[in-house]
Amino acid sequence: MSKGTSLQSFRVASDLWRQFAERAKLAGTNRSEVLRRFITWYLREPDAELPERPEPPA
Numbered sequence: 001m002s003k004g005t006s007l008q009s010f011r012v013a014s015d016l017w018r019q020f021a022e023r024a025k026l027a028g029t030n031r032s033e034v035l036r037r038f039i040t041w042y043l044r045e046p047d048a049e050l051p052e053r054p055e056p057p058a
Contacts, residue, residue, distance in 0.1 A: 017031075023053075023054050026054045027052060027053075027054040034051045037051040038051055
């Protein structure tokens with residue numbers, strides 16, 4: 001864990017959490033990074049950008 005961050009938790013269906021991990025990996029990142037980017041965008045932090053979504057599997 002990085003300095004200045006704390007562990008957070010929330011409930012989400014296991015299947016959604018697994019799919020989220022798979023898609024984040026396809027995008028070259030991980031769930032934590034996607035969530036951090038989304039949160040900063042949602043809060044309208046300066047220079048924050050909405051994370052890219054990978055294409056759905058064929």
